[in-house]
Amino acid sequence: DAGVIQSPRHEVTEMGQEVTLRCKPISGHDYLFWYRQTMMRGLELLIYFNNNVPIDDSGMPEDRFSAKMPNASFSTLKIQPSEPRDSAVYFCASRRGPAGVFGEQFFGPGTRLTVL
């Protein structure tokens, strides 16, 4: 299995630009998560999907952030417009399992975003 795939691995952009991060979950996994990791705040859950439907986006910091999952094998996290404080490592993770049962979350390698 290829694992969770994220692209790009590194992104450097200028303030005000639109940024799109991409994720391909492990085949057969019905949950998908987007996390943000910073030195100040650690690892934060931004949003998660179940069967392609957004369930909880309470962690999304602002309206500048949006996430979609058009099908079971693809998700995007978009920041528009980007700001320097958005600089972080963004992780995508997926898992399989019915609600309430522990299913291991598998993490992708992350996208390191730098906003100048």
Next chain:
Amino acid sequence: AQSVTQLDSQVPVFEEAPVELRCNYSSSVSVYLFWYVQYPNQGLQLLLKYLSGSTLVKGINGFEAEFNKSQTSFHLRKPSVHISDTAEYFCAVRAAKSTGFQKLVFGTGTRLLVSP
């Protein structure tokens, strides 16, 4: 809600020495507990988990952790570390409810630095 405290942001240790990484949690309900490891420029990988049963849990790479309910702790230990164990270690907790999705809550991480 659950919370996790990792008391040490960084733990330096010499190769072949024992190590303990501390984790305390807070929760009003029963919990599941986890340790994840993050190697440089990689995503998080599950080291071990406590769901129920024996309070001493063994994981990959020779790590083990002990669940102590009275002290609300889940410390990670290894009797003899290797240079390759240099990484960031995250403790995580989630409510052990049988219904509904339960979010993983991560600690801020402990950086283990193993030197020759």
